[in-house]
Amino acid sequence: MNIYEEMQDRAYNAGMNVIGYTFRNKTIKGLYCDGTAAISNNIDTNAEKACVLAEEMGHHYTSAGNIIDQTDEQNRKQEFRARMWAYNEMIGLMGIVRAFHHGCRSTYEVAEYLEVTEEFLNDALNAYRDKYGVYTTVDNYIIYFIPGLTVFKKE
Numbered sequence: 001m002n003i004y005e006e007m008q009d010r011a012y013n014a015g016m017n018v019i020g021y022t023f024r025n026k027t028i029k030g031l032y033c034d035g036t037a038a039i040s041n042n043i044d045t046n047a048e049k050a051c052v053l054a055e056e057m058g059h060h061y062t063s064a065g066n067i068i069d070q071t072d073e074q075n076r077k078q079e080f081r082a083r084m085w086a087y088n089e090m091i092g093l094m095g096i097v098r099a100f101h102h103g104c105r106s107t108y109e110v111a112e113y114l115e116v117t118e119e120f121l122n123d124a125l126n127a128y129r130d131k132y133g134v135y136t137t138v139d140n141y142i143i144y145f146i147p148g149l150t151v152f153k154k155e
Contacts, residue, residue, distance in 0.1 A: 003115040004046035007053045011037060016060055018053060032059040047111075051120040054090045058082030087124035090116050093138040100151040107149060125149060 001009075011018050021031075021038035029040045030052040037056035043049050059067075059082040067075035091114055099110040111121040128136070129145035136143055137154070144150040 002046045004049040004053065007050045007057070011053060011057055011060075014057065014060060016057065030056045032056040032063070035060070045117070047115050048117050048120075051086065051090060051116050054086035055082055057089070058085030061085055083123070084127060087120075087127055090114065091121060091124045093128070093136065093143060096143055096149070097138065097141050097151055110149070 008018050015035060017036040019036060019038050020041045022041045023031075023038075026040075026042060029043060029048075031038045037053055037060070039049055039052055039056070043052065059078075062081040062085050063078040067078045070076055070079065095114050096110065099113045102113055104110045104113045107121055107125070108118055111118040114121065116124075125145055128143075132145065134144065134146045136145075140154045142152045142154060144152075
């Protein structure tokens with residue numbers, strides 16, 4: 001089972017329907033409404049589909065109402081919460097630690113190991129850096145976000 005199929009199973013278990021959809025606007029990758037996530041049929045990789053579905057699941061768990069108008073500050077906050085939910089679900093701080101234990105040293109290798117797109121990983125790392133600053137600790141590990149992603153085990 002690939003990562004997208006795993007995420008579909010999780011969505012179904014959460015009471016969501018997941019459908020493939022051909023959007024007229026090619027820039028739209030996914031939408032969530034009333035328990036249904038529509039994922040663009042124009043996405044080529046399972047990793048990208050899984051990332052998009054994770055964000056739509058984030059809306060299922062964290063959003064309420066119509067938030068399409070992103071000029072509204074409250075809608076932008078809900079969009080951010082959904083994205084953070086997706087980042088934590090698909091990557092998380094422990095996912096970064098697991099990737100480094102696996103021998104991953106570049107963002108490309110980390111993204112491949114975690115089965116996410118490199119763009120999604122970089123967006124997550126930027127969000128984590130904004131939240132935690134230069135570094136954060138989790139269990140016995142220090143994760144540095146600046147100058148580049150690095151993990152050290154505390155002795």
